[in-house]
Amino acid sequence: TQLLEQSPQFLSIQEGENLTVYCNSSSVFSSLQWYRQEPGEGPVLLVTVVTGGEVKKLKRLTFQFGDARKDSSLHITAAQTGDTGLYLCAGAIGGYNKLIFGAGTRLAVHP
């Protein structure tokens, strides 16, 4: 059974703080995606990482794929209230890219 464990499950911080969300598995993934989901809506893609050790930056968000392609992290610098939401990591398995999702990290950024 392939599992993706995300931590922490919940995070409540003040505006301006930094944070890191982790995504870990014992399985190797062909790629890993990070999504952000608002209540009642579908997940919105933030980034796809493919190569072991890859680092991608999206403004204040930094994504890293582990060297062995089993884990990933999302770091947010100087969080803003607009960053509030559910962050999901998803690893792709197989040629047809079945996505295995973590349970998500619910982030609340307070002014």
Place this chain on the structure above:
Amino acid sequence: ETGVTQSPTHLIKTRGQQVTLRCSSQSGHNTVSWYQQALGQGPQFIFQYYREEENGRGNFPPRFSGLQFPNYSSELNVNALELDDSALYLCASSRAAGGYQETQYFGPGTRLLVL
């Protein structure tokens, strides 16, 4: 916006009934994947359709079935509804290129409540 649309947005059914959910894929995409997201959990893969055929299935019983049409839109059918089927149902479209599925883009989902 991803260009992936789903209908209906909300649906209420009773146990034992059947339901059909619909998804229109993004322009240029030929593959649709369906996911079930229970409250407080991440989405779970149901199945994927490519070229009108099932192309992979998750751990869901046969009462979950699907179709893909020549225009690449798709339907998810669930028979004999159970209370635990209450969830947000998401479809995601992608493009197959060189035998490899590219990144999936999600629709807004259909919220199903089974009473």
